[in-house]
Amino acid sequence: MTETTLYSPNAPQKKKFRVRWLDIKENLTGYTFVLPAFIIISMFGFFPIGYAFFMSLYNWRVRKGPFIGFDNYTKALGDWSGVVLFIAGFIFLIVAYWLWTSAFNSKNSNLHLATRLFAAIMMIGCFIVISKGWGSMQEAGDKNFLASLPITLFYSIGTVPAEIALGLVLAYVLFQRINGKEFFRMIYFLPYITPAVATAVIFRTIFSPRENSLANQLVGLLGKEPMKWLFEPKPFTTAFLGINAEQLNLPELLIGPSMALVSICFFGVWTYVGYNTVIFLAGLGSISHELYEAGEIDGASKWQLFRHITLPLLSPVTFYLALIAFIGTFKAFNHLYVLRVPSAQGTVDVTSIYIFDTFYKANQYGYAAAQAIILFFIILFLTYVQNKVFGKKVFYG
């Protein structure tokens, strides 16, 4: 279209028309090509967000009932002042964190110390506010729904760091002079591509409470008594380490996840390590050789090379993987659904599972929609926080 401007300036009328017609044709083709994908994604991707919110405002069980405003949200979260306290606690926690890190920049050491002290006190205050808010939410809200949130968090904490660390180790080792790299990479990747339902079925028999299940044979080698694994609702501190947490009278969050959930975490790690390994390998491949050579000339040890070259240059990859994995744990459903057994007494019901039950088993569509919207906001918030807090530490070269 640009070449039309090169033609004689004596016929501006004609030129304008030509450009317009081409523009319209180009626009039409563009829209036509996008249309099929756009219709499907709008119908099954965008529309549901709005509609889920709409549903959440009604007493909607199978069929649409009367408008009830935010009652579904109140039912789930309990006490709104508790929610406000809870959220405010988190916001101030971020502010405190920001103060703590910005203290590094100030030159005056007295001011530095004072800021840090203030930030530390603020953090403690925030934790108190958060637990107060949480407490009053639990008193009035849907206990099972609220309990599903820390279970989800336990599942994230139990899988994401281990996945990333193991993935990094394997990728780093694979990147050395090793024979059969492709073979190892292929094997590591296997758990990731095989259907989660099928592998979860396998893990159900491996982590079964039978005395001769694979997991029990393994702990038997360590001289431990057979355990109930997926069927064990007791916290893993009690079941595995033998600490009687109930007697210590600790708050629920500090006791830790149930043995059943820990067993599921094993499955999560087993599935995703290979994926992380492959991505880390690609990341390692993109670091230029010159940097290592320069480091070696300067007499750096292998550990120093790893610590000061590999890790910082891999940080964008690590950050990306952590983000994807973390969001993934909040969306995870399939394997958790297959691996949960009634004996676990709901100690493995993460939020996505609980929402499914509310929707599919209890037929409370409106209430399930409200829970889903809450989950969506939590995911958005966590993504934002992760970007703000850890995104800064990423080194983009």
Add this chain to the structure above:
Amino acid sequence: MDNINSTMNDNTFKAPFKSRTFSHNRLNITQIILYLILISGAIVAVIPFFWMISTSLMTLGETINRQWLPKIPQFSNYIEAWTEAKFDRYFMNSVVITLTTIVGLLFTSILAAYSFARIKFFGRDIIFALLVATMMIPESVTMIPNFLMVRGNIIPLPGLPEWKGSWLNQLPALTVPFMANAFSIFLLRQFFIKIPDEYWDAARLDGAGHLRFLVQIVLPMSKAPLMTVLIFAFIGSWNAFLWPLLVTTKPTWRPLMVGLYTFVTEAGPETQLLMAGAVITLIPILILYFLTQKQFTEGIATTGIKG
């Protein structure tokens, strides 16, 4: 993109420590440790599969007394699982569902990706950004309205008269929602955008429009990214569980994964049949994986880094 792929391949496996020369005949201690790490990782990755296959060939008694290997492999378990759990039907369902989804997905994503990459139209970047944003949305949010949608409660749906306006337990419910996704469009667009403009100029001189240029020039150049999209679509569709569980209340169109799950709840203590069933569900994925292994991992590596 060819360049990108090849540089990636070159770099992925090049060890950075060229200057450090290990003697080739002797393994030193570091290398032994490295191999030990790798091998133990491989064992952990493979043992569940080994466990599955060995259990699937046992008699019921052997699964209870739990040996590592069956005395005489019971291949009849496979036949039993295949017929008893209606896996023959579910398997065919899964094949049809997966193929239909892939065809639809390729059609919509190629067109949309081409349009976003090479046609200038009003509001293009905003529409693209909106589509990409859908990748963030959890399935928990979309599943409830989508369920009402395929039940025909929200808008009238096209279909055969005997469906009575609902897609529940019908093929479209299992395929249509997955016939477009932002990820595939994004992936193909990244590739199409890098095709030099000279090709388009030449094609236009020959009087070709966008559609002909796309079919005759762009697609033959794009085998690698198309293959990646196809593989992802295959896995996504074959492994899908949550949505099919919701929309198949009858076995008519029930896919393999839901069949396997119902089998879990029904099979009870007959672990050997369950494991045989699990093997059956894995086979197509494993065949695809071993055939396209390199494409597979590299496709994931490149998209992972950029996505």
